[in-house]
Amino acid sequence: MRTFYGETLESRLMLGTAQYPSPAIMAEAFRASGAGVATVSLRREAGGPGGLAGQDFWALVEGMGTRILPNTAGCHTVKEAVTTAHMAREMFGTPWVKLEVIGHTDTLQPDVFALVEAAEILTAEGFRVFPYTTEDLVVAERLLAAGCEVLMPWGAPIGSGLGLSNLPGLRALRAQFPEVPMVIDAGIGLPSHAAQAMEMGYDAVLLNTAVAKAGDPAAMARAMALAVEAGRAAFAADPMEPRDMAAPSTPLIGRAFLA
Amino acid sequence: MKIFLNGEPREIRATRLDAALTELGYGDARVATALDGAFVPAPARPDTALAPGCALEVLAPMQGG
Secondary structure (H helix, E strand, O other): OOOEOOEOOOOOEEEEOOOOOOHHHHHHHHHHHOOOEEEEEEEEOOOOOOOOHHHHHHHHHHHHOOEEEEEOOOOOOHHHHHHHHHHHHHHHOOOEEEEOOEOOOOOOOEOHHHHHHHHHHHHHOOOEEEEEEOOOHHHHHHHHHOOOOOEEEOOOOOOOOOOOOOHHHHHHHHHHOOOOOEEEEOOOOOHHHHHHHHHOOOOEEEEOHHHHOOOOHHHHHHHHHHHHHHHHHHHHOOOOOOOOOOOOOOOOOOOOOOO | OEEEEOOEEEEOOOOEHHHHHHHOOOOOOOOEEEEOOEEEOHHHHHHOEOOOOOEEEEEEEEEOO
């Protein structure tokens, strides 16, 4: 089984912790999903009475026992992302970081130039970087050269639920770097999208909104887990090649002559 | 002295980062700190001096995708 920085995950589903109707529903969704990784973030804590909301959240997440992947969401510069990663490493006690450097406010498209620069800095400092990137092959090469041992290409813009927008591009990326663990991160809206990513040979899927914003997050979390498992099993089973023309599946030999 | 805590002006008496966190009501909370844009590891807080007008960021775990 492919590992992520030497770690084998129980599940190939990685799940975000944001946007759930309540903390209890979030915990229920994680239980239903069996997710191998939980992504978390850092935000300002006001302090004083009523100003320590982050502490309750952390107690809940810590209690779930899921491996933590802190992100640098909301960072737009190398300096912001690197400083946030430093703070996250101390806070969560892990060198793992989902490195996001946002380049465009509306689309949340990664700034891949800043991403490579930040990845170089952080890998040199011992971080295990999971870079949120596009399907661009040259950027992928640069991230690997920077020391990343995992890539996280987007399926579609964050929170869009559009599924895998550029199938040829994602196929090319998978084929170009067959030995690199890769996670489809962002854009998954339905279990079929997650299954499709796994059928293509991606090693895991990271999603959040599709579960958190479903009418029944726990049920959707379970559906996503099943889809990831089915897609992975299908990939391992070596799917048939599609063809344009029909081919009878029932043998013609021995067919009765009834005309 | 006046400092900026998470972007908001605050008046504090403490002059060191560890004492300021106590004064600002963080107690034993799990937080990470940055001063004027630079990360300050927890062990360095007692030796970190605050200056008037400095920008202190205090972050905690939060939901994320």
